Amino acid sequence: VYFLTIDNAKFRKPVVPGDQLKIHVKKIKKRGNLLKFACEAMVDGAKAAEAEISAMMVTSD
Incomplete structure (x- = not known):
């Protein structure tokens, strides 16, 4: 798999060390x-x- 583009990226809140980040992809x-x-x-x-x-x-x- 080759990644081509990232569009409409929005960063809503900071993520700091110790946070559990869950990534949902559809x-x-x-x-x-x-x-x-x-x-x-x-x-x-x-x-x-x-x-x-x-x-x-x-x-x-």
Whole structure:
């Protein structure tokens, strides 16, 4: 997998050492070997960050 872009990134609150960061990722689009994901990072149930990430699936030859 190659990461291509990070779009609409928003950092909502600071994350400090000792915080437990939970990352939720949902596939929102797939076209051929290109994928787009909606991502959220949560700390104590509150959204700390969010972004859309694009990636490309590749096979090794």
